[in-house]
Amino acid sequence: MIDAAIANPLRDPKDTFRRYTIFGVCAVFVLAVAKDIIIDETDWERMGTLAEMVKTALFFLPEWSFFPQTVLPLLETLLIALWGTILAVGVSVPIAYLAARNITPMPWITYPLGRGLIVLSRSTHEIIFALIYVSALGLGPLPGILALATRSLGFLAKTTAEAIENADPGPIEAIEATGANRLMVFCFGVIPQIFPIFVGNVIFQMDINIRRASILGLVGGGGIGLMFAEVMQNLYYGRAGMIVVGITAMVVVGEFISNRVRERLI
Amino acid sequence: MALLEISQIKKTYGTGEVALKGVDVSVEAQEVVALLGLSGSGKSTLLRCVNRLVEPDSGQVVLDGVDITSLGKSSLRNARRTMGMIFQEFNLIDRLTVLENVLAGTLGVTGTLRGIFRAFHGDDIQRALELCERVGIIDHIRKRADQLSGGQRQRVGIARALMQRPKILLVDEPTSSLDPKIGREVMDLLKEITKEAHIPMLVSVHDIFLAKNYSDRIVGLQGGEKIFDQTTASVEADSFDQIYHEAS
Amino acid sequence: MKENVSLAFDRHRSEEMRSGLWKFVGLLLFIAFAFWSIDVLKIPIERVLGMFGRLGTMISERLLPPEMAFAAQPRVVDSIVETIEMSILGAVIGTIITMPLAWFAAWNVTPSRAILFPLSRAIIVVTRGMPTLMWAMVLVAIFGFGPFAGMLALVKASIGFAGKLMAEQIEAIDMKRVEAIRATGANELDVLFYAVIPQVWANWVGIIIYNWDAQLRNSTILGFVGAGGMGLYLREQISIIEYQTAMAIIVVIIVMVVLSETASHFLRHRLY
């Protein structure tokens, strides 16, 4: 009964046929991929029985008494995320200036330059930046901070450039009409207009950077990831479980706070 | 020679829209000239060609002996400092305070660093406050610009333009976004202030009443061309008919 | 000078002083915080100063130019194919699991506000918060090296990523249609199929594509922890200090991500 009421009498049977064909092709494709990954590429013999797997998994139950030792690395992670974001804020504004079509100083040179930097930053995983910085500067939080800054400046510059492009040209023209120079037009005509959007995006990046910062240590970028790599190497799985719980809690709280603050802003 | 001489200004926008087809206008010292025309007749374009917010295709603008049209970027900035502009949509910076908006008028002569940190000179602050008092917004100086009514916002716009100590005011339909009554108050204020400070004004309007009551001379524009240019006292009714009836 | 002007002037000046003082205090606090951070993180200042020089040398002499021939070897090409397969499978299985979860986690139409709603919300929040790379390491410990663990890691990542977005879409639907269906005496499942899914489907397809794009990005580095795909060669080449070949992998990753982003953008705008 409901069927009859809802079914769309206008739906073309040819269209239905096309849908089913597309769906069928996709399904066959996915099954082929599944066979490849799950059957051909996986060594089920070596993996052992289900019981053994469950046994290993149970080793990961958090060892709560390890918590106090995770506090300092968690704090470090938070600081790495914070300083990565702060650096990204500093660098993203000039890049956004280059990458905003309406104010870029030399459209033929600076605009593609700005856009190129944004694409590079956004399409490279933070782990890769961390690897490059670690190999140049050695282990520690410094390359981690730089990796985060490089990773998040693209998003910040992109959203800021978009905000600049959507800014009301009226106030910008009014400041131009007073004879102010480019920099002052930017500071008075543009920045006040984009400020709330920018702050919202910075907070958003801060919250994502906490998650990113927690894995940088796996490649030598400092923070809690380093401790995680160590305990995994020494097969202290209970401690690893504890660390995962700690990070997850920190990230969830961070996201909650960031959402609340951004709601307030709007 | 007149204070402002606009000669043979032509402008075609990138979209192919022909906005001005060679217009001459002159403004004498202490004179109020009204640009009268229907929507789309090119009033805003002409005003913006004077300070080159819109770049004219050809023609010449001379202000107080300076050929504006031939200036390079930095001398153009210097020249803009001598022209105050008032906009139909006010174009205030919403998130700054009224006082900061008025002080923005000095950005052309404030050092870059001072400007960025909003560290204005004491004399400028003093003068900004006097202007706020003069235009009747002294009680609102700490409010954000977007908290004001339309009439108050235009007063801020006027104070900002005066802050530049301009040689001339370029005013683009100052009252179109306002109620008729508030609009007349704003026009009264503009007229008084220009008289007090001996500043000439080139003001665009699309309302005959405003043109007749507030100007010394009226320039009629239609389709990007000047169709008459007479002292306000001598304009005949059929000149207005030309603008408002033949166009339709 | 008029009296209220001078009054306003004095008031403005004192306010300026006060706000200047606060800014100064803020600046001092910021500087103190910076020094404290440097202390906690044990950042070697002398290295920060020489940083740009060393980065410059590193990039110009050791990273560039990438040795692209490395990425053309059959074993590397195989790993690239494996990476893409892993991302597809992880994203597909992940979104299939996510769909019912999103239904449970949407407050307006969830079949059980008391149990399923908080449970599914918790699953989505936790899967979002847990870093995928660490989760992949745990899975490798349980299931051994290889793309199976990687795929499972991507399933987790999909639930966290798509779950929130899909539930948000359901919460934004027009409830009038839900009420209309309920009025016919339909059960919760009928409501889902006749009132909810028709309204969100178009957006869900967009989210599904977007999620695959995100998982492809993730899958490129999973090999780093032995969870399958090309990340393995990245780690291998870096550990033997062959930066130019490692750069070749990085270039391939960037190209893949940019292509998939373009493809996903195109598909999302093409489909509706």
Ligand SMILES: Nc1ncnc2c1ncn2[C@@H]1O[C@H](COP(=O)(O)OP(=O)(O)OP(=O)(O)O)[C@@H](O)[C@H]1O
């Ligand atoms: N930025 C622009 N790009 C393209 N065409 C424009 C632009 N600004 C104005 N025009 C066109 O130029 C012509 C003159 O416009 P202008 O704004 O100068 O008229 P106006 O007399 O000020 O009208 P209004 O009373 O509506 O403000 C119109 O046909 C308009 O469409």
Ligand SMILES: [Mg+2]
């Ligand atoms: Mg106009």
